[in-house]
Amino acid sequence: MPDIFVSQPPPTSPVSSPADIPINTVENPKSKFSYLGKLFSSYMFMPDGVRFETQEPGETIMLLLRKHWLTNIGWVLISVVLLFLPFILLPMLKLSGTLPETTPASWISLFILAWYLLTFSYFLVNFLLWYFTVSIVTNERIVDIDFINLLNKKFAETRVARVEDVTMRTGGFIRSFFDYGDVFVQTAAKEAVFQFLAVPHPEKVVMVINKIMGVEEEEGEVH
Amino acid sequence: MTIEQILVTFITSAPAVFIKAVAVIILFLHLAFSVVVVRQTKLMTGVVEANISPAIYGIAIIHFLFSLFVFMWAILFT
Numbered sequence: 348m349p350d351i352f353v354s355q356p357p358p359t360s361p362v363s364s365p366a367d368i369p370i371n372t373v374e375n376p377k378s379k380f381s382y383l384g385k386l387f388s389s390y391m392f393m394p395d396g397v398r399f400e401t402q403e404p405g406e407t408i409m410l411l412l413r414k415h416w417l418t419n420i421g422w423v424l425i426s427v428v429l430l431f432l433p434f435i436l437l438p439m440l441k442l443s444g445t446l447p448e449t450t451p452a453s454w455i456s457l458f459i460l461a462w463y464l465l466t467f468s469y470f471l472v473n474f475l476l477w478y479f480t481v482s483i484v485t486n487e488r489i490v491d492i493d494f495i496n497l498l499n500k501k502f503a504e505t506r507v508a509r510v511e512d513v514t515m516r517t518g519g520f521i522r523s524f525f526d527y528g529d530v531f532v533q534t535a536a537k538e539a540v541f542q543f544l545a546v547p548h549p550e551k552v553v554m555v556i557n558k559i560m561g562v563e564e565e566e567g568e569v570h
Numbered sequence: 571m572t573i574e575q576i577l578v579t580f581i582t583s584a585p586a587v588f589i590k591a592v593a594v595i596i597l598f599l600h601l602a603f604s605v606v607v608v609r610q611t612k613l614m615t616g617v618v619e620a621n622i623s624p625a626i627y628g629i630a631i632i633h634f635l636f637s638l639f640v641f642m643w644a645i646l647f648t
Binding site for chain 1: 589593596597600603604606607610611614616617618619620621622626629630633636637639640643644647648
């Protein structure tokens, strides 16, 4: 006899631990290229082999965020232009007569070496500032590490339990197309607002933080 | 004789020496900067540790060695 009524399966239990949060957009590395992509990713969900200075025992990194790669396009393009500029500049200077024919080869060599040294410095400093300016969401805390320049660092953290509100903002064609935006975490801590600027997948970031907040609240009720 | 006059005499009588002196001073300052980069990279890799951290530190050291090489080049070969 056919069933007239089939009961719906019971709703899945709420998230009981951060490990249950089913948001993982970082694929397993299948090639060298994707492995490199993972190392320099701007959005890492539960990254392997990453630790931060004040990480406590038992604390798991849920999200590691950097500015979207597209925000680097300015300095990367400038670096590429600087890389090729001597090939255009030197023949032009010779042709126009600005660079005398009697200029010793050692001086030209020094100019080229110094040029590439400065280009290397420009690229390295910008890369370091991008790579090490991170926002970290763990199962217990939200940590914001900002390298304003090579010598100045700003470190802020708050407990997830102190988070009051999480909002995101995205707008404009480029941000919408490449799916990145700003996430603001309002807290009751000393640092009132944590700003994750130009991070990829802001909706997912908000979702993950909200889920961790839910887990924290549940744990708080149990205890 | 004022400092300006000394400088003008120096530049007009030996321009190559003047250019070399300026280049060496600038490259020395850059060498100091590259030392700061190495030191700060070590601190940064301590703040956020990842598998790639030693490679990034290595790149900072290569940058320092390149800076040293150009500095020595300026002194020895120009």
